[in-house]
Every structure is written in structure tokens, then in C-alpha cells.
Amino acid sequence: MPKLSDRTAFFTESIIRRMTRISNEYNAVNLSQGFPDFEPPKDLLNSLSKVVSKGPHQYAVTWGAQNFREALAKKQSRFMGINIDPNNEIVVTCGSTEAMMVAMMSVCNPGDKVIVFSPFYENYTADAILSGAEPIFVSLRPPSFKFNILELEAAFKQNPKALILCNPSNPTGKVFTYDELKIIADLAEKYDVFVITDEVYEHIIYAPYRHTYFASLPNMFERTISCSSLSKTYSITGWRLGYIIAPKSIVDVAKKVHDFLTVGAAAPLQEAAVTALNFDDVYYNGLQKVYTQKRNTFLKGIDDIGLTYTTPQGAYYIMVDVSEFGVKNDIKFCEWLAQAVGVAAVPGSSFFREDVHHLIRLHFAKKKATLDEALNRLSSLKDKAKGMQL
Structure with a gap:
């Protein structure tokens, strides 16, 4: 058979989408791929209903x-x-x-x-x-x-x-x-x-x-x-x-x-x-308020667990430092996290050109109930990570 394109050999499949598949496999809370689990604005959905017909x-x-x-x-x-x-x-x-x-x-x-x-x-x-x-x-x-x-x-x-x-x-x-x-x-x-x-x-x-x-x-x-x-x-x-x-x-x-x-x-x-x-400014001001509340809820929970992270100034991601767990392979750590803890994250190395393996990315574009469940599961992280070698 002819040789396939050389250009595709220089990058892998999406690690983010892969982590979603792993999340689904273990029924984990998916804080890896950055999409909300709540509905779009009601007026937008009503408009879509009219367009359908x-x-x-x-x-x-x-x-x-x-x-x-x-x-x-x-x-x-x-x-x-x-x-x-x-x-x-x-x-x-x-x-x-x-x-x-x-x-x-x-x-x-x-x-x-x-x-x-x-x-x-x-x-x-x-x-x-x-x-x-x-x-x-x-x-x-x-x-x-x-x-x-x-x-x-x-x-x-x-x-x-x-x-x-x-x-x-x-x-x-x-x-x-x-x-x-x-x-x-x-x-x-x-x-x-x-x-x-x-x-x-x-x-x-x-x-x-x-x-x-x-x-x-x-x-x-x-x-x-x-x-x-x-x-x-x-x-x-x-x-x-x-x-x-x-x-x-x-x-x-x-x-x-x-x-x-x-x-x-x-x-x-x-x-x-x-x-x-x-939409007028009321919508955009409300959006900022909603995400500010989600950020505050999630960061307080991460603080209570005792994890180190960077505070986001925008978007809805945080980079969590997992070096305290002796992580050498962040991809394997994220796979373990989904399976053993029930929360899906993205290994930080997928974002860095530098040799970085001690960071993972979590996102908080989720309903409060989803974030509460994720934080509840993450509260067991330190105990479950004892003796782990990844």
C-alpha cells in the first residue's frame, strides 16, 4: 500500500478528547474537555425551536x-x-x-x-x-x-x-x-x-x-x-x-x-x-457573574482539599500542581485519577513544549451539583494517592 501522509506523524490524537473517552469508560466526572453540562439561554433555544419548523x-x-x-x-x-x-x-x-x-x-x-x-x-x-x-x-x-x-x-x-x-x-x-x-x-x-x-x-x-x-x-x-x-x-x-x-x-x-x-x-x-x-449587556454581565460564582465555588473546594493551583483570570480552567504525589507521568496519573478517584482531567504535558509533568488541567464550566460531586470525589485524592507510583 502507498505510504500515508508524513505530516500526521508529527502530532498525536487529541489528548483532551481521549480523556473524555476515558472519563466515559470509568463513569468519571468529566472536568477534562471544556464544555458545559447546563442549557444554553432559553431565548436561544426558543429561537432554535422556531427555526426547526x-x-x-x-x-x-x-x-x-x-x-x-x-x-x-x-x-x-x-x-x-x-x-x-x-x-x-x-x-x-x-x-x-x-x-x-x-x-x-x-x-x-x-x-x-x-x-x-x-x-x-x-x-x-x-x-x-x-x-x-x-x-x-x-x-x-x-x-x-x-x-x-x-x-x-x-x-x-x-x-x-x-x-x-x-x-x-x-x-x-x-x-x-x-x-x-x-x-x-x-x-x-x-x-x-x-x-x-x-x-x-x-x-x-x-x-x-x-x-x-x-x-x-x-x-x-x-x-x-x-x-x-x-x-x-x-x-x-x-x-x-x-x-x-x-x-x-x-x-x-x-x-x-x-x-x-x-x-x-x-x-x-x-x-x-x-x-x-x-442580547444586551444584561446577558454578558450575568454570564460573568455566573462564572465568577462557579470559579469561587470550585477554588474554595480545591483549597479545602489542600491542592496547589493557579487562579484563573479568565476562561474556566485551573492548572493544578500534583508534584506532591511524586508524579513522573502525568498521562498515567490522569488515567488513574479517572479510574480510582472518578474525576477526569487533562495532563499538563499536552499543553507544554517544555518538559512539564507535574500539572493537570481541570475545568469548572459545570452545574453546581456536578462541581460538588467532583470536589467530593477529589477529597479522597490524597488518601488514595498514598503509595501510588506514576
Whole structure:
């Protein structure tokens, strides 16, 4: 038989999705894959019910239904502080996963280099490899996850085509400060580099932290490909509605890549989601309040158990330090945790370029009853871990 593609040999299957399968196998509380176990907003579900009978049920415009793009442009213009053209500066994609892939394939040629902060969401390296690009890793050092300016500029000096910025960060929950973003912006302008942003947690921020859209910085819109989705903001991860916002010159290329990748996002779901895009500030303030309560509940429980972790500034993940258990293989530890304790986590090594095996990622986008059950199970961790060697 002919040899299969070489590019797929350079990355593994998703560790996150694998941990969900393991969670299901052992009937564990799934705090690994980051999706909610509670319902989307009622108004959004009511809108979906109407669309089921009325339609549309055929293809929408390839780069997004007109009313969806107009509602999205109105909403994002308000939050980003930029006047976004719905006809020339938006591509609607099948989730932010496709948005990131489209962005990479739109700007990168085989052999180009791309800066990736480590730790990183696992898709970024796969996106680079599938695009034929080479990642350059720059460390975000725990526990504050700040970057070293000299290390970052050394990466820029290697003539990269783009930098990938996840803000708020998955997996760390870091929210980049304005000053940090300005440093990145100045270097991007100095070395003529695109910035591809992943901002899916843009509305899940904890006081006193604030999210700054990278494209809103001076002179940055023209070189920024802003990727996001409706998945986290409206608790509809299964709807797969994402988007790219960028200047027309970039969007014209992104439209072509998107067309041949997926043709288009689901038309009935776009129609229903217009309702959510028209929500006022009451919804977004309420979302922040709900997640703040979930974060506080979960962190108090982790404190009571006596585990060490990083406090998230945004998103809904915490990195827990399990070095006290003598962990040498975090993948095996997470498998054991699901089986013996009944809670599923993601091994931290899947996010790091560095040799890191003492961190695991948990998430708290769950109902209070689910979080209480997870914490109850985790309360037995220290006793069950005695004598364990992993």
C-alpha cells in the first residue's frame, strides 16, 4: 500500500478528547474537555425551536448568512471598539477550530515559521504542521505565565510569518495585560508579522481583569486575524459556529480557504443564533457573574482539599500542581485519577513544549451539583494517592 501522509506523524490524537473517552469508560466526572453540562439561554433555544419548523434548511451564503454576519458585526463592533464591515471583514466558520485553521492556511506558506506561546491549546501545533509551518515556542513561565521580552524578540528575529495569541488563555486562564499586548504589537509591527488571535473566552473574565481585543490596539487591525466562536459565550459548543474578523484583503483569501474546507456553517443554527448575538449587556454581565460564582465555588473546594493551583483570570480552567504525589507521568496519573478517584482531567504535558509533568488541567464550566460531586470525589485524592507510583 502507498505510504500515508508524513505530516500526521508529527502530532498525536487529541489528548483532551481521549480523556473524555476515558472519563466515559470509568463513569468519571468529566472536568477534562471544556464544555458545559447546563442549557444554553432559553431565548436561544426558543429561537432554535422556531427555526426547526420554518428553516432555513439549505446552504447559507458560504461565508455566513447575511443576517448572522450583520448581527455579529454589530455585536463585535460594540465590544471591540472597531467598526466592522459585515460584508467584507467577516467569515463565518464551523467553530473556532476551523477559523484558526483557515487563518493559518490563509497567511502561511510551507516552510514559514509561526510563534506559539507555551503552554498552548493543543490544536495550534497541529494547525501549524498541517499548514506546512514550523512552530517557534516562547515560554509563558508559571505561576504568573509571563513571557520574557528578550526571548520573545529572539523569536521575532527568526522571521516568522505569524504569532498565535490565545487570550484569555487556555489552559492557564491568563488574561494578557494591555502592556503585554502592546509589547507583542510593537514587535509584530517592527518585524512585519501577522497576529492570529483565539479569543473564544472573551466574555469570561474575572474582576479586576479586563479583556483587550488585540485588533483594537493602534495599527493592529490591519495585521490581525481575530478568531472566536459562539461556543463558550452561549454554551453551545456543539453548534460549531465560529468566525474570523480581519481586513478585507485577508478575508478575501480566508473566504476561499473556508469554502473548500467546509463550504459553510450550518444555516439553521446561524438563523437561531442571531437571537443570541442581539442580547444586551444584561446577558454578558450575568454570564460573568455566573462564572465568577462557579470559579469561587470550585477554588474554595480545591483549597479545602489542600491542592496547589493557579487562579484563573479568565476562561474556566485551573492548572493544578500534583508534584506532591511524586508524579513522573502525568498521562498515567490522569488515567488513574479517572479510574480510582472518578474525576477526569487533562495532563499538563499536552499543553507544554517544555518538559512539564507535574500539572493537570481541570475545568469548572459545570452545574453546581456536578462541581460538588467532583470536589467530593477529589477529597479522597490524597488518601488514595498514598503509595501510588506514576
